[in-house]
Amino acid sequence: MKKLHKTVKPIVAAVFLLASTSLYSTGFAAEKPDTKGDAGRGAKSWVDNCMRCHNARDPKELRDDQWITTTYHMRIRAGLTGQETRDIIAFLQMSN
Amino acid sequence: MKIKSITLACMLGLVVSTPATAASELEKLRSEVDALNAKAQEWEEWKTPKTLVHLAGYADVGYSDTEGEPGSFNVGTFSPIFHYQYSDTVMLEAELEFNINEAGAGSVGVDYLTIDYFMNDYSALIMGKFLSPLGQFRQNLHPSWINKMASAPVGFGHDQAAPNAEVGLMIKGGFPTGNGTSNYAVYVGNGPTLELEAPDEIEMIETPGLNKDGDGKKVVGGRYGIFIPNQQLDIGISAATGETSIRTGSTGSYAYDTARSYDALGFDFAWRVLGLDLRGEYIKQEVGDQAASVAATGGEWEAWYVQAAYKFDSSNWEVAIRQSQYDTPHASVDRDQTAIGVNYVFASNFIAKLNYEINENPNAGQTAGDRVLVQLAYGF
Numbered sequence: 142m143k144k145l146h147k148t149v150k151p152i153v154a155a156v157f158l159l160a161s162t163s164l165y166s167t168g169f170a171a172e173k174p175d176t177k178g179d180a181g182r183g184a185k186s187w188v189d190n191c192m193r194c195h196n197a198r199d200p201k202e203l204r205d206d207q208w209i210t211t212t213y214h215m216r217i218r219a220g221l222t223g224q225e226t227r228d229i230i231a232f233l234q235m236s237n
Numbered sequence: 238m239k240i241k242s243i244t245l246a247c248m249l250g251l252v253v254s255t256p257a258t259a260a261s262e263l264e265k266l267r268s269e270v271d272a273l274n275a276k277a278q279e280w281e282e283w284k285t286p287k288t289l290v291h292l293a294g295y296a297d298v299g300y301s302d303t304e305g306e307p308g309s310f311n312v313g314t315f316s317p318i319f320h321y322q323y324s325d326t327v328m329l330e331a332e333l334e335f336n337i338n339e340a341g342a343g344s345v346g347v348d349y350l351t352i353d354y355f356m357n358d359y360s361a362l363i364m365g366k367f368l369s370p371l372g373q374f375r376q377n378l379h380p381s382w383i384n385k386m387a388s389a390p391v392g393f394g395h396d397q398a399a400p401n402a403e404v405g406l407m408i409k410g411g412f413p414t415g416n417g418t419s420n421y422a423v424y425v426g427n428g429p430t431l432e433l434e435a436p437d438e439i440e441m442i443e444t445p446g447l448n449k450d451g452d453g454k455k456v457v458g459g460r461y462g463i464f465i466p467n468q469q470l471d472i473g474i475s476a477a478t479g480e481t482s483i484r485t486g487s488t489g490s491y492a493y494d495t496a497r498s499y500d501a502l503g504f505d506f507a508w509r510v511l512g513l514d515l516r517g518e519y520i521k522q523e524v525g526d527q528a529a530s531v532a533a534t535g536g537e538w539e540a541w542y543v544q545a546a547y548k549f550d551s552s553n554w555e556v557a558i559r560q561s562q563y564d565t566p567h568a569s570v571d572r573d574q575t576a577i578g579v580n581y582v583f584a585s586n587f588i589a590k591l592n593y594e595i596n597e598n599p600n601a602g603q604t605a606g607d608r609v610l611v612q613l614a615y616g617f
Contacts, residue, residue: 144537145500145523152476152502156459160408160421189466193507194373195383195616196585206284210291210320213328216361218377220411220420220462223325223358 176227183232186225193219200236208233291320294332295616297381304606312337313381313612316348328353349402349446360410366446367407369400370422370460371475372503372520374542382616385514385546385557385580387592388608391572392520392540392563395445399520399540400429400477400501402446403456417465420473428456428499430484431524437532439483439566442499442522452493454480458501469509477501481524483532497535498525512550517543536566548582555580568600586616 191197203211208230216226294317302308315335322328332348351365368376374393378384392398405426411418427450434440458477464470478501483494503520519541526535542561549555557578564571578592590612596605 145502145521146478146498146525149476149478149500149502152474153458153478156421156461156474156476157423157457159461160423160459185466189469190464192509193464193469193471194377196582198585202586206286206289207291210289210322210328211293213322213325213355214293214318214320214330216355217328217330217353217363217409220409220418220422222411222413222418223355225411225418 178227178229178231180228180231180235183225183228183230183235186221186229187232190219190221190225190229191215200233203233203237205234205237208237287324289320289322291322293318293320293617295380295382295614297612297614299387299610299612301611302609304608306606308609313614316380325355327355356408359412360408363407363409364405366402366404366448367424369403369444370407370409370424371400371458371477371501372460372518373473373505373507373516374518375399375401378516380616381612381614382586382588384614385544385555385590386559386576386578387590387610387612387614388576388594390518390540390542390544390559390561391574391596392538392561393518393542396441396443397540398522398538398563398565399503399518400442400444400522402444403427404446404448405455414463416467417463420462420464421459423457423459425455425457428454428479429481429522431481431494431532433483433485433494433532434567438534439524439532439536441565442481442524442538443484451484451491452480452482452496454482454496454499456481456499460503462505471505471507473503473505475501475503475505475520483530494531495527495529497527497530499523500525512547514546514548515544517541534566537564538566539564553582555582568603569598571598571600571603572605573597573599588614590614 212226212230215221296315297313299313300308300310316332318330318332320328320330329352331350334346334348336344338344347366349367351363351367354362356362370376374390379389395401403424403426405424407422407424409422411420427447429442429444430447432440432443456477456479460473460475462471462473479499480496481499482496484491486492501522503518505518507516521537521539523537524535526533540563542559544557544559546555546557557580559576561574575595576592578590581589592610594608596607598605
């Protein structure tokens with residue numbers, strides 16, 4: 142009963158390596174991320190990302206402040222970048 | 238003539254008294270405006286505090302009629318989610334799960350409770366009890382207002398083939414990759430435990446998120462996914478490895494058997510094409526043999542599903558179909574299931590579902606009843 146045992150260790154190592162290498166080349170690269178949210182980019186990110194799992198929520202469902210916590214929650218759930226998060230918040234608050 | 242005289246007298250009076258009165262009126266007006274501004278700032282304060290508090294969650298109720306059993310109304314689950322966020326630095330997330338059993342008694346559990354530190358734009362450090370990042374269903378699709386069907390696919394329920402939760406440390410995030418984005422999660426945690434089916438078999442792999450690593454064996458794992466927006470395609474691979482052991486006894490006096498290998502491997506995809514929402518997932522957990530254990534033989538718990546859903550344009554109606562299979566070392570538990578459903582989407586977060594499940598046990602001499610499920614699910 143060791144069919145998986147032989148193959149999983151290298152895959153786990155590869156996932157760790159891929160994540161850390163990519164992080165090194167993007168997260169800590171010279172380019173500093175835009176710190177402000179952009180509603181235009183946010184509209185596209187909202188369409189692209191929200192419906193990966195569920196129906197898109199109407200921007201008018203929540204108050205502006207509630208969209209902040211909701212979108213940061215979704216940053217964790219969906220693996221969004223910080224910039225995508227700020228862009229989506231800007232779009233939702235603008236549309237609210 | 239009299240009116241003209243009075244008006245003239247008033248105007249003369251005003252002219253005489255204007256400089257002093259105007260200054261006084263102006264000062265009074267300025268004070269009122271300042272007071273109003275202060276009030277307005279107070280009223281706006283709730284919009285921009287550094288600490289934000291938010292209550293979200295979901296709940297579902299329904300009716301279930303299984304072949305050979307009486308139909309029953311039921312309360313599925315009530316799962317409030319608490320969010321406490323300080324600026325863009327840290328967030329506390331906690332999801333509780335309230336349930337009512339057959340006898341009407343209530344219970345409450347903690348689905349997850351984490352403190353998330355947003356380290357930079359591409360990664361967050363998450364510590365506490367979190368939903369297993371292996372695959373998609375358990376971490377993202379199980380809430381009833383998200384799940385297109387009224388039940389989980391076979392093998393993706395609690396303590397089945399798909400790991401449920403973990404207590405440990407995780408780094409999770411995303412970053413741009415060419416035309417898409419990558420998302421990842423890597424973690425180390427207390428791992429699962431094994432339940433013994435007396436006298437010498439492993440009944441199941443339990444993954445509730447153990448709050449104490451009784452056997453001292455940690456598990457490491459993760460998921461790496463790529464999302465391509467212009468194709469609306471999301472694919473991921475998950476894996477975990479470590480050791481685990483059989484736990485016997487009861488709370489406060491647990492005993493742990495000799496450790497054995499534990500591994501998990503999964504693949505998942507989601508693809509939105511031609512108006513269809515297609516998704517599927519495969520997961521397998523395996524525990525190795527251990528000659529020194531009371532249950533020497535290990536086992537494999539394996540499950541997969543594929544699902545298609547279609548929402549008609551300009552309509553609230555949606556149809557869904559799902560095929561799933563669950564294979565374990567125990568013949569009585571194995572399932573093949575075909576589920577078809579019709580949903581009415583009142584709002585993006587409020588859905589009525591009608592499902593028919595064809596359940597079969599592929600092993601000789603075993604049976605499984607078909608089910609009709611009705612569910613109202615609300616996400617808030």
